[in-house]
Amino acid sequence: MIAMAEAFPASRFAGFDVDDASVARARKAALAAGVAERVSFEVAAATEVPGGPYDLVTFIDSLHDLGDPDGALRRIRQVLADDGVVLLVEHAGSDHLENNLHPVGRFFYAASALVCVPNALAEQPAGSPLGSIPGEQALRRVAAAAGFARVRRVEVEAPMNLLLELRP
Amino acid sequence: MDAIEATGEEPAAEQVGAVLGRLMGDFAGTAGVVLTALGLRLGLWDALADGPAVPETAAERAGAAVPYVREWLRSRAAAGYVGYDPKAGTFCLAPGVAAVLGTGPLSGLTAGMAAQLRVWWAELDRYEEAFRTGQGISWGVLPAGHAEGMDLITRAVVAPTLVAEWLPALDRVVDRLAAGAAVPTSAAVTGRP
Numbered sequence: 001m002i003a004m005a006e007a008f009p010a011s012r013f014a015g016f017d018v019d020d021a022s023v024a025r026a027r028k029a030a031l032a033a034g035v036a037e038r039v040s041f042e043v044a045a046a047t048e049v050p051g052g053p054y055d056l057v058t059f060i061d062s063l064h065d066l067g068d069p070d071g072a073l074r075r076i077r078q079v080l081a082d083d084g085v086v087l088l089v090e091h092a093g094s095d096h097l098e099n100n101l102h103p104v105g106r107f108f109y110a111a112s113a114l115v116c117v118p119n120a121l122a123e124q125p126a127g128s129p130l131g132s133i134p135g136e137q138a139l140r141r142v143a144a145a146a147g148f149a150r151v152r153r154v155e156v157e158a159p160m161n162l163l164l165e166l167r168p
Numbered sequence: 169m170d171a172i173e174a175t176g177e178e179p180a181a182e183q184v185g186a187v188l189g190r191l192m193g194d195f196a197g198t199a200g201v202v203l204t205a206l207g208l209r210l211g212l213w214d215a216l217a218d219g220p221a222v223p224e225t226a227a228e229r230a231g232a233a234v235p236y237v238r239e240w241l242r243s244r245a246a247a248g249y250v251g252y253d254p255k256a257g258t259f260c261l262a263p264g265v266a267a268v269l270g271t272g273p274l275s276g277l278t279a280g281m282a283a284q285l286r287v288w289w290a291e292l293d294r295y296e297e298a299f300r301t302g303q304g305i306s307w308g309v310l311p312a313g314h315a316e317g318m319d320l321i322t323r324a325v326v327a328p329t330l331v332a333e334w335l336p337a338l339d340r341v342v343d344r345l346a347a348g349a350a351v352p353t354s355a356a357v358t359g360r361p
Contacts, residue, residue, distance in 0.1 A: 003327035004335070010348020019307045022315050029319075055344055060326055067304075085341055087334065114288050114295065115314075122304025156337045158329065165338055 001026075001058075005035040014051060016044040018123070045123075046072035052079030058087045061161070063139075064130040065116050067123025073146035077168060086148065086166035088139065092159060095135030104160065108132045136162055200247050203240055204269070205282035212240060213261070213269040216250065220258040276324030283317030 001015050017023050026041040044050060046066055057076050063069045076086060091108050093100045100109070112132035120129035130138065136153065143151050143166050154163035207213050215221070215229035227237035241259045244250040249269070251260045261270075268274050287310055288295070298305050307315055336342050 003323075003331050004345070007331045007335075008345040008348060011345045012348075019315065021308060021312065025315070025319065056341055058330075060322070060330065085338060087338060087341075089334065115284075118295075118298055118305035119307055120304065121298075121302065122306035122309075125304060126302070152339075154334070154337045156333055158333070163334060163337070 002030055002033045002035055002039060005030070005039045006033065009038070011038070013039045014054075015039070015041040016046065016049050017041070018043065018045050047075045049075055049079055053081035053084065054079055055081055055084050056087065057084070058089070060087075060089045061091060061132075063088060063142075064090060064112075064132050064134050065119045067120045067127050067129070069130055070142055070145060073142055073148070073166075077147040080168065082168060084168070086143075087154075088143070088164040088166055090134055090139060090162045090164075091132050092162045093133035093135060095137045100133055105133065136164070139164055196247070200243060201282060201285060203243050204247075204249070204278060207240065207244070208269065208275060208279050208282070212237065213265070213275075214271055216259060216261045217266045217270045220253065220256070220260040222257050223259070226259065273328065274324050276320035280317040280320030280322075280324065283313045283320065287311050287314040287317070 001013050005011070005013050015023075015026055017026070020043050023041045023043050027036070030036045030039040030041065042050070047068055057080060059072075063072065066072050073086075080086065093105060093108065109132070116132040117129045120127060130142075139162075140151050143164070148166040148168060150165075150167040152165040152167075154165050156163055210232050211230045212226065212232065215226050218229060221229065223238035223241055224234055226241060227234040230237065241250055241252075245252045245259060249262055249265050251262050252258075253260070266272075269278060291305075291310065294305060297303070335345070
């Protein structure tokens with residue numbers, strides 16, 4: 001987010017995370033980068049993001065970490081400007097496990113078991129986490145359920161990532 | 169009667185051998201990443217980037233002890249990150265390695281990954297318990313090195329690409345961000361900073 005603030009000096013940015021240590025570290029980094037007056041970091045769950053309306057909301061390899069990804073996207077729909085955009089970046093991979101049984105899948109499924117699923121379960125005990133390779137169709141279902149009518153696959157050279165552009 | 173007899177399938181010696189070989193590859197990779205990370209901390213990758221070197225020279229450049237550096241070079245050569253010239257007895261960086269492991273923005277990927285691997289091993293008991301109970305483990309309860317590692321990885325591989333490639337690929341978003349104040353709202357990011 002600091003990189004975005006540096007690239008777009010006329011815009012303001014707000015970051016949210018439930019982990020207060022991460023928020024504290026991000027604030028320090030924003031100060032060090034000299035962008036603190038346009039960049040704020042607050043402790044808040046994605047399902048309770050305050051403020052808005054926002055022009056752009058990004059989830060960078062993070063939606064699958066959340067205990068309630070459906071609720072998070074529903075909340076973002078509420079605080080997004082009517083002509084706003086969500087950039088949803090997830091780890092690349094098929095909706096079908098059998099297509100992900102290769103070295104990249106080998107790494108991301110391991111990270112999923114050690115990082116993503118544990119965090120999601122901490123936020124929502126007995127939940128049903130997306131896992132770190134959620135798959136495009138699953139993401140499209142979550143987006144549609146949250147009220148995003150237009151979902152476009154963003155074609156970029158990013159072999160490890162899947163990018164979706166969500167609009168109301 | 170055990171399962172093997174029940175199915176009538178004895179594992180062939182070569183099948184067992186293949187599994188052991190696969191495991192050996194995992195052991196080699198896991199132990200090797202420890203050395204790769206040590207190379208970042210000690211400046212060994214940068215030392216080799218200065219040109220081909222015998223172990224004594226590489227050790228002197230990095231300010232490290234020769235016996236350790238010699239084995240480090242051998243192991244990284246076996247892994248393919250370092251080339252070896254048997255005639256001259258010198259080691260050099262394989263093509264592309266300096267860009268990933270030398271001083272530069274991409275080195276954070278490996279430094280960050282190493283920080284996270286270190287936490288995963290250290291927290292093995294906690295993971296075992298979580299697997300048994302189904303309880304979660306939030307980012308906040310893991311040692312700080314875990315989130316700091318994520319931060320290094322994000323800075324190395326996400327931040328540059330996000331600004332240079334991903335945002336421009338969105339429909340009319342860059343213009344809007346550049347206009348900033350002319351756009352009657354603000355831009356936000358959720359997720360990990």
